[in-house]
Amino acid sequence: MSAVDRAARAASDAFATYGWLNGRKKGELLRAIASRLEVTGDAIIAIANQETSLGIPRLKSELARTCNQLRMFAGLVEEGSWVDARIDRGKVDVRSMLRPLGPVAVFGASNFPLAFSVPGGDTASALAAGCPVIVKAHPAHPETSKLTARAISEVVPQGVFALIEGYEAGTELVKHPLVKAVAFTGSRRGGRALMDIAAARREPIPVFAEMGSINPVFILPRALRERGAEIATGLHASVTLGVGQFCTNPGLVIARQANTFIEELATKMAATPCAPMLTSSIAEAYKTGVARFGSIVDRRAFVDGGAALFTTSAATFLDHEELMEEVFGPSTLVVEFDDREQLLEVARRLEGQLTATVHAAEGEIDDYRDLIQILETKVGRIVVNGYPTGVEVAPAMVHGGPYPATSDGRSTSVGTRAIERFTRPIAWQNAPDAALPDELKESNPLGIVRMMVPGLLLAVSSYS
Amino acid sequence: MSAVDRAARAASDAFATYGWLNGRKKGELLRAIASRLEVTGDAIIAIANQETSLGIPRLKSELARTCNQLRMFAGLVEEGSWVDARIDRGKVDVRSMLRPLGPVAVFGASNFPLAFSVPGGDTASALAAGCPVIVKAHPAHPETSKLTARAISEVVPQGVFALIEGYEAGTELVKHPLVKAVAFTGSRRGGRALMDIAAARREPIPVFAEMGSINPVFILPRALRERGAEIATGLHASVTLGVGQFCTNPGLVIARQANTFIEELATKMAATPCAPMLTSSIAEAYKTGVARFGSIVDRRAFVDGGAALFTTSAATFLDHEELMEEVFGPSTLVVEFDDREQLLEVARRLEGQLTATVHAAEGEIDDYRDLIQILETKVGRIVVNGYPTGVEVAPAMVHGGPYPATSDGRSTSVGTRAIERFTRPIAWQNAPDAALPDELKESNPLGIVRMMVPGLLLAVSSYS
Numbered sequence: 001m002s003a004v005d006r007a008a009r010a011a012s013d014a015f016a017t018y019g020w021l022n023g024r025k026k027g028e029l030l031r032a033i034a035s036r037l038e039v040t041g042d043a044i045i046a047i048a049n050q051e052t053s054l055g056i057p058r059l060k061s062e063l064a065r066t067c068n069q070l071r072m073f074a075g076l077v078e079e080g081s082w083v084d085a086r087i088d089r090g091k092v093d094v095r096s097m098l099r100p101l102g103p104v105a106v107f108g109a110s111n112f113p114l115a116f117s118v119p120g121g122d123t124a125s126a127l128a129a130g131c132p133v134i135v136k137a138h139p140a141h142p143e144t145s146k147l148t149a150r151a152i153s154e155v156v157p158q159g160v161f162a163l164i165e166g167y168e169a170g171t172e173l174v175k176h177p178l179v180k181a182v183a184f185t186g187s188r189r190g191g192r193a194l195m196d197i198a199a200a201r202r203e204p205i206p207v208f209a210e211m212g213s214i215n216p217v218f219i220l221p222r223a224l225r226e227r228g229a230e231i232a233t234g235l236h237a238s239v240t241l242g243v244g245q246f247c248t249n250p251g252l253v254i255a256r257q258a259n260t261f262i263e264e265l266a267t268k269m270a271a272t273p274c275a276p277m278l279t280s281s282i283a284e285a286y287k288t289g290v291a292r293f294g295s296i297v298d299r300r301a302f303v304d305g306g307a308a309l310f311t312t313s314a315a316t317f318l319d320h321e322e323l324m325e326e327v328f329g330p331s332t333l334v335v336e337f338d339d340r341e342q343l344l345e346v347a348r349r350l351e352g353q354l355t356a357t358v359h360a361a362e363g364e365i366d367d368y369r370d371l372i373q374i375l376e377t378k379v380g381r382i383v384v385n386g387y388p389t390g391v392e393v394a395p396a397m398v399h400g401g402p403y404p405a406t407s408d409g410r411s412t413s414v415g416t417r418a419i420e421r422f423t424r425p426i427a428w429q430n431a432p433d434a435a436l437p438d439e440l441k442e443s444n445p446l447g448i449v450r451m452m453v454p455g456l457l458l459a460v461s462s463y464s
Numbered sequence: 465m466s467a468v469d470r471a472a473r474a475a476s477d478a479f480a481t482y483g484w485l486n487g488r489k490k491g492e493l494l495r496a497i498a499s500r501l502e503v504t505g506d507a508i509i510a511i512a513n514q515e516t517s518l519g520i521p522r523l524k525s526e527l528a529r530t531c532n533q534l535r536m537f538a539g540l541v542e543e544g545s546w547v548d549a550r551i552d553r554g555k556v557d558v559r560s561m562l563r564p565l566g567p568v569a570v571f572g573a574s575n576f577p578l579a580f581s582v583p584g585g586d587t588a589s590a591l592a593a594g595c596p597v598i599v600k601a602h603p604a605h606p607e608t609s610k611l612t613a614r615a616i617s618e619v620v621p622q623g624v625f626a627l628i629e630g631y632e633a634g635t636e637l638v639k640h641p642l643v644k645a646v647a648f649t650g651s652r653r654g655g656r657a658l659m660d661i662a663a664a665r666r667e668p669i670p671v672f673a674e675m676g677s678i679n680p681v682f683i684l685p686r687a688l689r690e691r692g693a694e695i696a697t698g699l700h701a702s703v704t705l706g707v708g709q710f711c712t713n714p715g716l717v718i719a720r721q722a723n724t725f726i727e728e729l730a731t732k733m734a735a736t737p738c739a740p741m742l743t744s745s746i747a748e749a750y751k752t753g754v755a756r757f758g759s760i761v762d763r764r765a766f767v768d769g770g771a772a773l774f775t776t777s778a779a780t781f782l783d784h785e786e787l788m789e790e791v792f793g794p795s796t797l798v799v800e801f802d803d804r805e806q807l808l809e810v811a812r813r814l815e816g817q818l819t820a821t822v823h824a825a826e827g828e829i830d831d832y833r834d835l836i837q838i839l840e841t842k843v844g845r846i847v848v849n850g851y852p853t854g855v856e857v858a859p860a861m862v863h864g865g866p867y868p869a870t871s872d873g874r875s876t877s878v879g880t881r882a883i884e885r886f887t888r889p890i891a892w893q894n895a896p897d898a899a900l901p902d903e904l905k906e907s908n909p910l911g912i913v914r915m916m917v918p919g920l921l922l923a924v925s926s927y928s
Contacts, residue, residue, distance in 0.1 A: 016837055086860035092850075094860040101874075102841060199663035203816070203867045206874065352667070358899070366898045373480055377566060381891040384899060386556075395917050396550035396558040398891035403667045410565075410670065410888040417560075417889055424874040425881060427845040427862035434830045435822070435848060453859050 004172040007162035011103035011132035012178040014159030019100045019130045022438045023077035030074035034067040036151040044147050048113045051141040053276040066114045069121050073128035076416050080448030085439050088453035093430050095440040098423035100130030102180035105173045108138040109185035110278050111245045118148040122183035129422035132160045136170040140279045184209040188404050195407050208421050209407035213353040214251035214326050215388040222361035232264040238387035240307050243275045244330030248388040253334045269309040270301040289327035314342045347374040352402030355381045355388040468636040471626035475567035475596035476642040478623030483564045483594045486902045487541035494538035498531040500615040512577045515605040517740040530578040533585050537592035540880050544912030549903050552917035557894050559904040562887035564594030566644035569637045572602040573649035574742050575709045582612040586647035593886040596624045600634040604743045648673040652868050659871045672885050673871035677817040678715035678790050679852040686825035696728040702851035704771050707739045708794030712852040717798045730764040736771040753791035778806045811838040816866030819845045819852040
């Protein structure tokens with residue numbers, strides 16, 4: 001029996017019990033994981049810094065975020081209304097709620113060794129849903145993975161959590177019949193490979209792959225005139241934040257008559273010191289990407305291995321699909337458009353994105369409702385007069401978007417809605433309390449908010 | 465330009481407007497479709513009866529259900545809380561809600577020429593979500609499809625609805641880049657073919673295929689002793705309802721020491737008169753299925769072309785995977801188990817199902833919590849002391865289940881939750897009212913229930 005097979009069987013066995021824990025019990029476990037991570041925090045941060053070059057302050061902040069995420073999901077499952085319990089005592093007694101899918105495979109990201117890795121949002125939301133988790137460690141930070149995995153394993157029941165390593169083990173995991181869903185953060189190539197494996201299974205399973213995007217920033221004419229310098233400053237900070245290694249890094253800027261703006265941005269970009277990237281292969285890929293862009297469009301600033309600024313016309317951009325590909329790192333491309341129709345055409349031609357940003361002067365957005373409508377079909381989040389980096393971990397957040405930004409634009413990997421990915425609705429008809437989860441029992445022993453029917457909505461007549 | 469291409473472009477163009485209609489407007493249209501169907505009801509029922517042999521009473525009832533479904537979704541979108549609007553006025557203003565995906569392809573079913581066909585639940589829920597719909601007509605009832613399509617087209621704006629015909633047009637539709645989701649009711653082979661096409665697209669899209677199942681019925685020992693005759697009567701009615709042509713038709717019964725029960729059921733089945741099936745190819749497939757089962761297990765009752773009853777031991781059942789395949793028609797297989805462990809093993813070996821039913825005497829289910837826990841991982845709905853046929857169209861209903869019952873066990877095709885299939889969450893950050901859908905505007909002009917944050921849930925700190 002392989003390590004993957006062992007982990008999958010243990011997870012499936014554990015699911016019979018873990019999947020039926022109520023929200024209070026799961027909340028306790030999630031809080032215990034957070035405390036455990038904090039207790040071993042210094043060691044985790046030290047090893048993560050060795051493995052990722054991200055620096056102590058950023059890693060401290062990331063650990064805090066990771067623990068906060070765990071506690072956010074603890075709060076969510078303790079409160080309990082997220083299960084969408086519905087109780088219909090009509091002609092027939094029908095009750096339903098969201099229930100966990102079963103064992104979930106999580107593929108950690110390179111760029112967040114904690115918050116999107118072993119103890120990250122995917123793990124936290126799957127555990128909160130009631131799903132055992134098997135993480136495939138990212139090879140960029142193996143020791144950090146092991147140390148954080150230990151913290152989780154020490155807290156949760158046997159079988160509920162496991163860590164595996166290696167490319168082939170990852171593939172075996174996605175193919176394993178006992179695994180019921182996959183979460184992934186990484187490259188489009190990697191994500192699509194997992195999607196294809198999962199779709200070809202005898203029993204296809206959902207894959208939630210967050211594959212990044214170029215996060216276009218549209219600067220409307222009046223906004224550019226009124227706030228061009230300020231936007232250049234904000235954009236520079238967003239493009240170069242964390243050496244440009246964020247999924248929400250803005251890699252495309254669309255503006256008109258932007259000479260002065262480009263000069264300002266170029267000066268800032270050229271003055272940005274080089275910083276080490278997460279891995280040597282990421283640094284190598286960044287150089288290749290910058291060289292590829294340089295062969296098609298104008299390079300306005302590029303410190304070797306550091307921040308890069310490119311410019312081109314909308315016509316050239318629309319002619320070169322490869323300019324829509326993400327260059328993972330502190331690089332951005334400013335596309336100058338001639339007229340409104342060209343602006344809209346650039347928006348129409350975009351692939352799916354995590355975010356789109358619009359800078360607009362007071363009242364200016366009223367004249368660009370058509371742009372907003374196009375962008376809405378392309379993204380998971382529309383930012384107005386801000387920057388896409390900085391994803392609030394909160395109930396209203398959406399960190400998702402149409403393919404290829406993610407594998408399934410109907411999901412988010414950040415915020416409380418992330419838990420829904422690992423659930424499905426199940427109905428009980430005419431069932432006594434003994435057959436029901438606590439959330440649906442007649443006396444509402446957990447005291448959660450439930451939808452009672454008939455209420456606002458009336459059942460219609462039944463057939464078949 | 466092909467008919468499919470024309471329809472897809474028109475749908476995509478119409479989406480820019482239709483996708484932004486608020487719930488009140490969409491509610492009006494859905495109610496107008498229902499009224500229109502009622503006005504032409506006699507003609508629709510007459511033609512449907514010619515094409516399907518289902519009979520006037522059943523078709524009248526199905527038309528009523530179809531109109532009720534449309535009005536249920538009208539009520540849902542008018543009330544408005546289904547969009548799950550969330551407003552966070554914290555550090556950053558973030559607002560999100562469920563928004564429509566875009567044009568949806570609907571593949572009508574043979575067994576419900578109205579309620580799961582052109583004007584059926586998939587069309588109603590997609591239109592309610594804000595998605596234009598292109599229906600691929602089922603070849604078993606082409607004229608019914610055309611007549612009902614006309615009723616819809618007369619009511620909705622240009623491009624919002626279209627009907628296409630033909631196998632190849634259906635394939636082209638699923639491959640079309642402007643189509644963003646697929647709904648299907650039919651065979652496993654047909655559903656899986658669409659799943660594979662959709663997964664292989666450059667931009668994979670979700671497929672919601674309801675592919676039927678064998679809907680196992682477990683009769684616990686005490687229930688059999690106390691109510692065996694009553695259960696035989698109920699089961700016979702459920703198996704033979706509508707000539708067994710329902711997705712929730714119970715094709716498998718698991719019981720112990722069931723001799724008397726089997727005798728009673730056999731007598732009833734043998735006395736069931738033959739009735740015409742939906743199409744000659746369905747009748748042919750039914751005969752083949754019955755012959756296949758007859759070559760493996762004991763045939764206890766079979767009027768040629770009519771109801772069929774088979775019996776076998778759990779050991780034989782567990783040895784023959786092909787006995788888990790659906791025989792579409794009025795046929796069922798009683799599997800006799802020896803002991804509790806064998807009962808659980810049969811449950812464990814089941815594929816994904818729309819439903820599972822348990823008959824239990826007073827208090828008996830308390831001793832079978834393990835059975836319920838296994839069944840919960842296999843189905844979308846658990847019925848206690850009832851029969852799986854008869855699906856309430858209501859907010860708490862789940863008509864779905866793990867593959868191969870459906871392509872995506874996280875969805876339901878019946879009940880108000882069906883609308884969620886055609887939506888995705890989108891967030892707006894720091895956006896003025898002019899950029900927001902009505903549902904998220906500051907003054908709440910539609911007066912819908914919205915989640916305000918911070919409320920029960922607290923946002924945690926952000927990073928990246």
